[in-house]
Amino acid sequence: MTRTKRGFIVLSISLAAGIYQTVNAEQDAHIHGEAHLLIALEGSSLQIEFLSPAMNIVGFEHRPQNETQAQSIESAVATLNQPNLLFKLPSTAQCNPVVVEVEPPFNHEPEHAGAEESDEHSEFTSRYQFQCQEAARLERIGIEIFRHFSGTQAIEAQSISSSGQRSQELTAERNTLDL
Amino acid sequence: MAILSLAFKSLLNRRFTASLILLSIALSVSLLLGVERLRVESRNSFANTISGTDLVVGARSGAINLLLYSVFRIGDATNNxxxxxxxxIADHPKVAWTIxxxxxxSHMGFRVLGTNRDYFLHYRYSSKRRLSFHAGGPFEQVYQTVLGYEAAKALNxxxxxxxxxxxxxxxTSFTLHEDKPFEVVGILNPTGTPVDRTVHVPLEGIEAIHQGWIAGRQLAGLQISAEQALxxxxxxxxxxxFLVGLKSKxxxxxxxxxxxxxxxxPLLAILPGVALQQLWDLMSVAENALLVVTALVVTIGLVGMLTVMLAGLNERRREMAILRSVGARPRHILLLVTGESLLLSLVGIAIGLLLLYGGLLVAQPYVESHFGLYLPITLPAPREWFMLGLVGTSGLLIGLIxxxxxxRYSLADGMNIRI
Incomplete structure (x- = not known):
């Protein structure tokens, strides 16, 4: 009898699991409007990685074809280079950015002139590292990305801290991440 | 206060109907709390099964799938x-340990897990608790096994x-590895996790019993003895x-x-905490449905009370008239009848709690041995108090009807009741 009951639980859970089959590839998935945040906190070190389709950031995913487009990439990179604009950390935690790396798409010139433009998606990736003197005070982080990049509708955030691993779905209205 | 004691005495006078209402409220309350408790505890038991593991790695499939078969021994792996x-990966400079x-x-319906001694060293459950031995110690040789507490107890x-x-x-499997028996060298302490129902053997043991086997069949004429296999x-x-622990999170x-x-x-590495959360997101639909059903049962209990109270009113016009004649004001009548409902709901809640704890006491060992789910007997959680408060308030509001x-009757009827 136990087995049948267990079997039933197994069946229902595995059926449910089927729906989520594709979720594991989430970091690779490229969905316009959605972005990813990976946040890890250990000791006094806070690391944040932000991955977003270029569509959310600048509104196109090809090499800049005119001056305006080149400028919008430049200004996006400038914004991404200012972690204090993107993340609101509690001031009591006393965090200072120590590493900022922004990897815009189309950074490399085509190998040879006239090369076929690949029709692959392009992404912005940026990495930040903060040093926090009172990391224990770091209970939540305000995510201001929505304000600066209006093409972003949702951010899937995964975080690791001493309280464990968790994932949260953030939107412009619900833009606070609990650690 | 006098009104409440009057309400109590009036209920006592109608003890048969009153006790039926009490029963229905008590049963529905205990059902509501029981479902809530099962929900919370099954979540806890899942969450407690794995602790301190940074990544779970398996063949590429789904995150929840991998978590279920590797950690909870539910379902089967898609691939090796x-x-x-x-x-x-185990030699990766950032990896501290792997299991x-x-x-x-399997053995008599219990899953057999091939692993190594790192399992006993690094595996953590609940809040970073280590596995400990009830008897014996970890395996040291190929044909040795360590049993989970429940597996050892059930099979004696x-x-x-x-x-x-x-x-x-x-x-009931027809193909047994009869030629290569394993000696029990250790029995683990209970953990309240699937570990309790697992038979642990060394990886080499799994390899040894499958020597001379191809595609799940023993090759005819090819018998490899236990010693030869060694x-x-x-x-x-x-x-x-495999489970991975990292030097730095x-x-x-x-x-x-x-x-x-x-x-x-094609490999898949998942964060167990994140995968577990995805599982909850899925399960929450079913959980909410269950909660709605139990809430409806409570509603039915309260509506039953309303029916009985309303039906009783006609018979009690005379009682009300007498009360009025001895100086009770209409608002006293209102207080009396509403007080009765409130009293019924409160006593119903109290009996429901008694039923819940009685049920927990009786069911605890059974649920633990059959489902591996430990139901702690603790005071109601804040959420449960909130539910009880909601039931009590609803009882009061319904009593107002x-x-x-x-x-109204007592105003209209006044003393002019005719029999």
């Missing part, structure tokens, strides 16, 4: 991963006994999954990406 891939897991065999095994492992995971190379060729996402991008084999009717 090669030993060489495992070694190359290899090899599933697929002791240290030194020899057990035979069956091929496959069914309860002389062969018992390095496993494949694994089901900061590296988690980076190592996860490296494993997911591993060139030689017959109360108001009685109030």
């Amino acid at each position: 991963i090669s030993w060489s891939s495992y070694r190359s 290899p897991l090899s599933l697929g065999d 095994y002791r240290i030194g006994q020899r057990i035979v492992i069956a091929h496959g995971t069914g309860k 002389e062969r190379d018992l390095t496993p060729k494949a694994l089901t999954a 900061l590296a988690t996402f980076q190592v996860q990406r490296e494993i997911n991008d591993y060139r030689k084999e 017959p109360g108001y009717r009685a109030y």
